[in-house]
Amino acid sequence: MELLNPGVGLLVWTLLAFLVVFFLLKSFAWKPILASLKERETGIADAIASADKVKAEMAALKNENEAMMAKAREERAVMIKEAKETADKMVSDAKDKAKSEYDRIVAEAQSAIMQQKNAALTDVKNQVGALVIEVAEKVLSRELSNKGDQENYIKQLAEGVKLN
């Protein structure tokens, strides 16, 4: 059939044309076009990758900041707590110390008073004894004529006793 009978001229010209077009387009069209497309695509891919990287870095930075803030807050709380504790302790220590000092002073004062009292009592006892002896001595050494005189005299003696 005529339709399926290839013409030798068309065969040769087509082959020639294809080869010429192939080499022309290969070096002057496809190479620059494909290179540009590739360059653009890698550029876009790189841009996206770096944007992602920056985003990740930002996120990391933010997390870090938050962690630092949290830590700082915690530290502040701890510091405040510690300061309060120290202050409380100082106050209570001071109170305790004051109280113990007061107790000590009171105790010392009491013991001093007691001592003084005992010494005074001892002194009184001694003086009373001596006085009694002195009065008795004087009573004995002086004869009393009347009862009135006697009483006056005792009164006079008693007045002479200094109870200090």
Added chain:
Amino acid sequence: MGMASKSIKTLLVAVFSIFLLLFSANSFASDAPAGGAEKHEASSFDPAKLIMEHIMDAHEFHFATIGEKHISIPLPVILYSPERGLTMFNYSKFNHGHDVYEGYKSEEGHIVAVNAAGEHDTTVTVYDMSLTRNVVQMFIALILLCVLMIGVANKYKRNGAKVAPSGFQNAVEPVITFVRDEVGKPNLGHAYEKFMPYLLTVFFFILINNLMGLIPGSANVTGNIAFTIVLGVISFFVILFSTNRHFWAHIFNPPVPGFVKPILVPVEFLGIFTKPFALIVRLFANMVAGHIVITCFVMLIFIFGAMSKVAGWGFAPVSMAFTIFIYFIEILVAFIQAFIFTNLTAVFIGQSMEGAHHDEAHH
């Protein structure tokens, strides 16, 4: 607005094609008496012959014949004969097949050598290397392709890669990326870059010739078996040169039981040739069929017209509607066939180096 102008254009194309066919039908009417012996008695209108004339190659672009006047562009004839050497002249020298020139004459569009008596001399071998209408149209299409593509490439060079594409560059870029991402990469893996210039050239080579062939009055380049044979044979060699050890091992020692081998080895071996053969026939048959269908629908008007004038006029709108419909399908087919040829070539190349693929994948 865009849609309206587009449909008007399509209509113009259709009307234009009708007129051309009308005139060529007339030409037959006027040519028949000159043919003498081949004269039909009742009607000289022969649709089959017209259709064949439309889809076959010729030595001139014949647009119309009005009365005795032929409106055509005769093309250069280049003949080589081992006996007579190289001869070059214009086809118009044959005076539409009536005259003998430099010992050659045109018999139904075929140029044959004649002897002194003016009869066909079968002892002289003639190789017709003429720039026929298919050749000329293909050259025009390819010059257009080169100008367009190199223009686009220069735009890329001028603007650099960072600038967004504009104009025609914007129309070409998705097609190129489509061929690269949907044809090259899936079938050829990371070896795709080496084959991209070939695949792109094949795709656009077929596409632009398909589209040029749709212009009314133009030649049917991609529907010519010689054109598809060249592309198929080139594909065959590209496939063959990209084969590896694994491919041949699979053909001559397929992994099947021994008794199946005598059957499978010839089948596998034939497969090497049937693949490009299928490419050749597929493109040829698809394009030729489209052209035949369109011309058939237009012919129907004149077939009905031959029965009665009213039937002819009455059928014209129906025929036009079908022709316009098929025309749109043909535009689609122009792209689809270019894609299929390229894609299958890529698939076959991919198959021929599949083993290497696996090897590289395992490393």
